[in-house]
Amino acid sequence: MPGTNATPSTTRTQQVADAAYRMRHHALNMGEAQGQGYIGQALGAADMLAAVYADQLRYRADDPHWTGRDRFLLSTGHYAIALYSALAEAGIIDAAELDSYGSDGSRLPMSGMASYTPGMEISGGSLGHGLTVAVGMALGLRHQGSDARVINFLSDGELDEGSTWEAAMGASHHQLGRLIAMVDINALQADGPTAGVLRTEPVADKWAACGWHTQRVDGNDVGALLAAFDEVTSEPVGAPSVILCDTRVGRGVPLLENREKAHFMRIDADEWQICRDQLTAGHEGVLV
Numbered sequence: 534m535p536g537t538n539a540t541p542s543t544t545r546t547q548q549v550a551d552a553a554y555r556m557r558h559h560a561l562n563m564g565e566a567q568g569q570g571y572i573g574q575a576l577g578a579a580d581m582l583a584a585v586y587a588d589q590l591r592y593r594a595d596d597p598h599w600t601g602r603d604r605f606l607l608s609t610g611h612y613a614i615a616l617y618s619a620l621a622e623a624g625i626i627d628a629a630e631l632d633s634y635g636s637d638g639s640r641l642p643m644s645g646m647a648s649y650t651p652g653m654e655i656s657g658g659s660l661g662h663g664l665t666v667a668v669g670m671a672l673g674l675r676h677q678g679s680d681a682r683v684i685n686f687l688s689d690g691e692l693d694e695g696s697t698w699e700a701a702m703g704a705s706h707h708q709l710g711r712l713i714a715m716v717d718i719n720a721l722q723a724d725g726p727t728a729g730v731l732r733t734e735p736v737a738d739k740w741a742a743c744g745w746h747t748q749r750v751d752g753n754d755v756g757a758l759l760a761a762f763d764e765v766t767s768e769p770v771g772a773p774s775v776i777l778c779d780t781r782v783g784r785g786v787p788l789l790e791n792r793e794k795a796h797f798m799r800i801d802a803d804e805w806q807i808c809r810d811q812l813t814a815g816h817e818g819v820l821v
């Protein structure tokens with residue numbers, strides 16, 4: 534459980550918060566270009582992805598296939614807009630390419646395709662597969678003597694999938710100490726609130742019972758996210774780690790945060806600029 538490590542430095546926290554801010558702007562711009570998208574998720578998960586890409590992940594922007602890289606696996610293909618924002622922030626794709634999001638012939642389709650997008654490790658989207666692939670990848674990397682880490686991003690709705698729990702038990706059985714799962718607990722899934730569709734609480738107890746080093750944090754608190762990563766041991770043989778992240782759909786844009794929660798958010802043409810203005814105003818507040 535969290536709380537024993539030192540508080541991350543202000544500079545480090547601010548750098549990640551700034552990256553998350555830019556990623557949220559990217560997501561709004563992509564959403565506006567298409568007139569739709571999983572904007573609520575992209576805004577909600579931006580801090581998680583910024584912690585990964587701006588602080589944790591080892592990669593080479595000019596060589597996405599570098600064998601020594603850490604692997605970031607996005608299980609949730611519908612969050613691709615959030616990952617594209619992170620890949621642009623990381624310099625793996627050019628920010629100008631984000632304009633092509635969701636268009637015919639684009640390398641950035643609305644649901645992620647690994648074969649199209651540099652830096653995208655798997656084609657997520659059929660939920661419940663990400664952690665199974667991550668387990669195999671972590672086993673393979675360890676077998677090769679690599680010290681690369683595997684970070685799998687899952688959603689709370691994805692915890693409804695039985696294969697996720699088979700993989701969770703497998704990771705613990707094989708003591709995949711360099712495997713990290715991050716779960717976006719936004720309390721929402723396609724059919725409504727997660728608690729109403731299929732109750733997953735007490736979710737931390739479930740991961741701990743599977744043998745995982747388990748932490749639960751406010752997933753929109755960059756300092757808490759970094760502190761949680763600092764507690765991950767990343768031993769070659771040891772308990773895998775999960776960081777359960779409670780996030781808010783639409784985070785950073787009050788217009789969307791306060792709207793009825795929706796898996797697929799409708800945003801009117803005249804609202805995008807309001808969203809951008811609110812995001813900018815909120816971030817300046819943080820910086821003061």
Ligand SMILES: Cc1ncc(C[n+]2csc(CCOP(=O)(O)OP(=O)(O)O)c2C)c(N)n1
Pocket residue numbers: 574609611658659660661688689690691719721722723724795796797
């Ligand atoms: C195996 C599988 N079943 C159903 C779906 C359809 N589906 C797409 S997104 C989604 C919701 C999953 O929950 P979550 O990711 O928590 O939703 P969000 O927070 O984005 O609203 C579902 C059921 C799918 N992609 N894969």
Ligand SMILES: [Mg+2]
Pocket residue numbers: 688689690717718719720721722
């Ligand atoms: Mg969800």
